[in-house]
Amino acid sequence: MSSTFTLLVSLLSTFTLYVYLKLEGQTDAALCAKIHRCLRDYVKWEIETPKWTKLSELERQVKELTASGVTG
DSSP: OOHHHHHHHHHHHHHHHHHHHHHHHHHHHHHHHHHHHHHHHHHHHHHHHHHHHHHHHHHHHHHHHHHHTOOO
């Protein structure tokens, strides 16, 4: 092989490795970001669900009390 060809193969291999590592890092970062969003949304759901359930229950109780004529 000629030295030019060897140099080109070496540069191409280095560039390919560089691109691969860069993409791999971006993929890992994107995956981590997606996991963090999912976990954040799950925790938010865990917090919000009891809150909205309690609010619905209080609204139902207010309607019952209003219907029975109790005022406060």
